[in-house]
Amino acid sequence: MEQVTAQKAAPPALPEKQVEGAPVVAPQREQTGVEREAERLTPAPYEPGTALYRQILPGILQVPADALLAVSRKSSLWPVTFGLACCAIEMIATFMSRHDLDRFGIVPWPSPRQSDVMIVSGTVTKKMAPAVKLLYQQMPNPKWVIAMGACATNGGPYTRYDRVLQGVDKIIPVDVYVPGCPPRPEALIDGMLALQQKIMEERNK
Numbered sequence: 001m002e003q004v005t006a007q008k009a010a011p012p013a014l015p016e017k018q019v020e021g022a023p024v025v026a027p028q029r030e031q032t033g034v035e036r037e038a039e040r041l042t043p044a045p046y047e048p049g050t051a052l053y054r055q056i057l058p059g060i061l062q063v064p065a066d067a068l069l070a071v072s073r074k075s076s077l078w079p080v081t082f083g084l085a086c087c088a089i090e091m092i093a094t095f096m097s098r099h100d101l102d103r104f105g106i107v108p109w110p111s112p113r114q115s116d117v118m119i120v121s122g123t124v125t126k127k128m129a130p131a132v133k134l135l136y137q138q139m140p141n142p143k144w145v146i147a148m149g150a151c152a153t154n155g156g157p158y159t160r161y162d163r164v165l166q167g168v169d170k171i172i173p174v175d176v177y178v179p180g181c182p183p184r185p186e187a188l189i190d191g192m193l194a195l196q197q198k199i200m201e202e203r204n205k
Contacts, residue, residue: 153177
């Protein structure tokens with residue numbers, strides 16, 4: 001009588017790098033379009049103690065309102081150019097393409113109604129003083145003044161001349177003084193940058 005020997009089936013080969021007895025993870029099923037849309041529309045869970053807007057819009061930039069206004073103002077200065085004497089020649093040269101003040105957001109404007117900076121360049125006589133003051137009053141707030149040159153700062157060489165105003169700050173407030181007789185365009189640009197810095201500092205007051 002022939003003996004039939006049953007051979008025991010060999011166990012299935014384990015996948016490479018899989019330890020015997022470890023659970024087998026099924027491959028992740030790709031989501032359908034409907035499932036992705038449902039996941040996108042699912043509201044995020046609210047975590048107490050965390051600002052709600054940070055959960056809805058993560059990574060949002062939080063800036064104080066006064067800082068945002070100050071940056072906007074300093075980056076879009078529109079000076080009304082008030083040339084009275086020889087300093088006006090240097091002021092005109094400053095606004096030429098060689099210096100490109102548009103890169104600082106500084107654009108000259110012919111009307112005081114839309115300007116926020118007045119550049120007084122040259123000798124201010126007592127006859128011209130009322131016109132300077134009137135134009136300053138027509139400018140909307142906030143507004144700033146740059147005194148360009150020695151004459152606009154303190155009378156310059158006309159300190160003993162009775163008909164010259166000894167500084168435009170005698171009739172209107174001045175924020176930045178640019179010395180020189182006349183100051184070069186680089187000096188006026190430096191004064192404008194100093195005014196931008198002052199605008200940022202004033203927001204904390």
